[in-house]
Amino acid sequence: MAHLIQVGAGSGGMPVLDMVSRDPRITQITLIEPDLYKPHNVERHLFAISAIGEAKAEVARQWLLDRRPDVHVQVMLCDLMAPEAQPALEEVVRTCTLGICAVDNEPAKYHWDALMRRHGKPWTLGEVLSGGIGGFVHWFVPGGPCYGCVASHLQRSVTVEKPVAPDYSNPGGPVAETTVPASITAIHTIASLHAHVTLQLLEQGSAYQPGFTSLLFTLHRVPEVFEEAYRTYRLRVNRSPTCLICQPGKAAASSEELDVALDQALARLADE
């Protein structure tokens, strides 16, 4: 009996949701996705051409019910960041078992991280790198490193361009114009790893210790970036004692304080 909450049903989010939802332990799903299915989505998405013009969340709901009619599926056609959506989002996160983040923009990832940590929920994140040269899977649990800790660590230690994943959940979005789209094979490879890690985290809970907090999998050899294709890097990221977002003693911070901390952290990341 598990309640999964996912944000994003784009080209990367949908295969993750499809695979995770096949697990019989998943009995309830809440999907947050405001976008409509567009013609340019078809090349990399699971949905059919006939779904163009419909809300991705509604098409996803039917997709899930066609395969798991026993699952209770709720869709929220709201933007994760929309102020008016926050009370309903807080309520649904409060009752969930675990979360999946499949959005491609950094502010939304920070917002999701804060939401999940506020309610003490585990969650996972997948990121396909620009051009589909590889991707990341990250997992988060209460008390562990936050997304800010991880993003800051990776910025310092991994020579990979960030932000990533122009095409992971929102092809055609503002980032996509300046980055190279990933192929559907790259998207689905990382999505499969993301789904696998998510189900392992669901199964093992607080005992989950795969030996990494962030898994990087390369798909292409790229001079001065990746020496080899098909290589895994198991990155252990510790909670940073100086992280402005999750530092100990700040757990009861007000939302205003968290907003200030987030602004400071984003400014710091931009400076590095």
Ligand SMILES: [Zn+2]
């Ligand atoms: Zn942190």
